[in-house]
Amino acid sequence: MTAPEQWAFRALDAGRVFTPNTPIDEKSVFSGRKAQIRRVIDVVNQKGQHAMIFGERGVGKTSLANVIGDFLGGMGGEIVAPRVNCDGNDTFASTWLKVFDQIELIRNRTPLGFGRAGQDTSTYGASALFGDAPPTPDSVRRVLTTMSEGALPILIVDEFDRLKQEPRRAFADAIKNLSDHAVRATVVLVGVADSVDQLIEEHQSVARALVQIQMPRMPAGEITTIVQTGLQRLEMTIAEDALRRIVLLAQGLPHYAHLIGLHASRVALDTHSTDVTLAVVDQAITKAIEDAQQSIRNAYHSAIRSSRKHNLFGDVLLSCALAKTDELGFFAAQDVRSPMRKITGKDYDIPTFAQHLNEFSDAKRGKILKKTGQTRRYRYRFSDPLMQPFVIMQGVVAHKIPAGFLQQGDDSAA
Ligand SMILES: Nc1ncnc2c1ncn2[C@@H]1O[C@H](COP(=O)(O)OP(=O)(O)OP(=O)(O)O)[C@@H](O)[C@H]1O
Numbered sequence: 540m541t542a543p544e545q546w547a548f549r550a551l552d553a554g555r556v557f558t559p560n561t562p563i564d565e566k567s568v569f570s571g572r573k574a575q576i577r578r579v580i581d582v583v584n585q586k587g588q589h590a591m592i593f594g595e596r597g598v599g600k601t602s603l604a605n606v607i608g609d610f611l612g613g614m615g616g617e618i619v620a621p622r623v624n625c626d627g628n629d630t631f632a633s634t635w636l637k638v639f640d641q642i643e644l645i646r647n648r649t650p651l652g653f654g655r656a657g658q659d660t661s662t663y664g665a666s667a668l669f670g671d672a673p674p675t676p677d678s679v680r681r682v683l684t685t686m687s688e689g690a691l692p693i694l695i696v697d698e699f700d701r702l703k704q705e706p707r708r709a710f711a712d713a714i715k716n717l718s719d720h721a722v723r724a725t726v727v728l729v730g731v732a733d734s735v736d737q738l739i740e741e742h743q744s745v746a747r748a749l750v751q752i753q754m755p756r757m758p759a760g761e762i763t764t765i766v767q768t769g770l771q772r773l774e775m776t777i778a779e780d781a782l783r784r785i786v787l788l789a790q791g792l793p794h795y796a797h798l799i800g801l802h803a804s805r806v807a808l809d810t811h812s813t814d815v816t817l818a819v820v821d822q823a824i825t826k827a828i829e830d831a832q833q834s835i836r837n838a839y840h841s842a843i844r845s846s847r848k849h850n851l852f853g854d855v856l857l858s859c860a861l862a863k864t865d866e867l868g869f870f871a872a873q874d875v876r877s878p879m880r881k882i883t884g885k886d887y888d889i890p891t892f893a894q895h896l897n898e899f900s901d902a903k904r905g906k907i908l909k910k911t912g913q914t915r916r917y918r919y920r921f922s923d924p925l926m927q928p929f930v931i932m933q934g935v936v937a938h939k940i941p942a943g944f945l946q947q948g949d950d951s952a953a
C-alpha cells in the first residue's frame with residue numbers, strides 16, 4: 540500500500556471503531572455502565588426476578604442488553620441470550636415466536652452450543668415447540684422450564700415500548716407466571732420510557748418480580764472513555780481541550796460521542812495527522828451535522844423556519860438546548876432567559892419568547908418540544924433527546940455560543 544492509501548485505509552477503519560448508529564455488541568468496546576451491569580447480573584442470578592431496562596432514546600439500552608451474556612460468560616455454565624425487536628404489529632405470541640426462532644439461529648451458529656448432544660437440531664425452533672398453537676404465558680413458561688435444564692436462557696425483548704397495551708399486559712402475566720414457578724430463565728424487557736409505569740400499567744402486580752433498571756445519560760467520564768478507547772484503537776491521540784469539547788457536546792449521549800469521534804478522527808487522518816485538536820473537532824462538528832440523522836435535520840429546520848428574516852426562533856431554540864434542566868431533562872421558560880442573554884447579548888423578558896416556546900410545542904413546528912404542566916407553570920423538554928446536542932452543534936458552527944459559556948458547560952458536565 541502507498542502512504543496515501545494507508546491514510547485512506549485508516550480513515551475507513553475509523554468507521555469500525557466509531558459506530559454512531561449501531562449498538563455495541565462486544566464487551567471489549569463497551570464503556571462504563573458498571574452499576575447497571577451489576578444490577579442486571581444480580582437479576583439473572585436471582586431466580587424469579589426479571590428486568591426492565593428503560594431510559595431515553597439513544598442512551599445505550601440496547602448496547603447494555605447486548606453485552607449481558609458476555610459479562611456473565613465468565614461465570615461458568617452455558618447461556619443463551621437471544622434479543623428480538625418488537626414492532627407495533629407484534630402480539631405476545633408473535634414476539635415469543637421470534638424469540639424462539641432467534642434461539643434456534645444462535646444454536647445453529649454454535650456447533651458445540653448448548654444442549655447439542657444427542658438432540659435434534661430443530662428442538663428449539665418455534666414451530667417445533669409450539670406447533671400450530673400460539674404461545675401463551677403458560678406454554679412459554681413450560682418451554683422455558685425445559686430449556687433451562689440445558690442452558691441459562693436470558694430473553695431480551697427490545698423496543699418493548701412499541702408493543703400495544705394488550706401484548707404488554709400478557710408479558711406482565713408471563714413474567715408473574717415465570718416468577719411464581721421460579722423458572723431459571725430471565726426475561727429482560729428494554730424500552731424507551733421515563734418510568735416503568737409507562738411501559739406496564741399493571742406494574743404493581745409484577746413489581747416484585749420486575750427489577751427496574753434505569754439507564755441515565757452517561758457521566759462525562761464514560762463519554763471520555765468512549766472517545767479515548769476509540770482513538771487508542773486507531774493509534775491516535777487527542778488534545779485535552781478537544782476531548783472536553785466532544786464530551787460537552789455529547790451531553791451524555793453515547794451516539795454523539797461516536798458521531799463526533801468518527802468525524803474528528805477522519806478530519807485528522809485526511810490531513811495525514813494522528814492528533815485530534817480543537818480545530819479538528821470544530822471541523823468535525825460541521826460534518827457531524829451533515830451526517831446526523833435525516834429526521835433530526837428535517838425536524839430542526841422545520842422548527843426554526845420563518846418568513847421573517849429577523850426572528851428569534853433559532854436563538855430561542857438554542858437557548859432551550861443550553862438551558863439548565865432537571866434530571867428528566869425538563870426546563871421552564873425562566874431557565875431559557877439566561878442563555879438567551881448570553882447568546883444575543885440582550886435581556887429578553889419571558890413574554891418576548893413565550894410564544895416561541897408555545898409554537899415549538901405545537902404541531903406546526905413539529906412539536907420539537909414537549910410541554911407538560913399547568914398554564915404559567917409549563918415545563919418543556921426536547922421531544923427527541925438526540926435533538927438537543929444537535930441544536931448546540933448548530934450553535935457552535937454558527938459561532939453563536941460565547942466561548943466562556945461552553946466552558947461553564949464543561950464544568951457542569953465533568
Ligand atoms: N456503553 C457504551 N460504550 C460505548 N458505546 C456505547 C455504549 N452504549 C451505547 N453506545 C453507543 O451509543 C449509541 C446508542 O446506543 P444504543 O443503540 O444501545 O442506545 P439505545 O438506548 O438502545 O437507543 P434507542 O432508544 O434508539 O434504541 C450506539 O452508537 C452505541 O454504539
Ligand SMILES: [Mg+2]
Pocket residue numbers: 562600601602697
Ligand atoms: Mg435500542
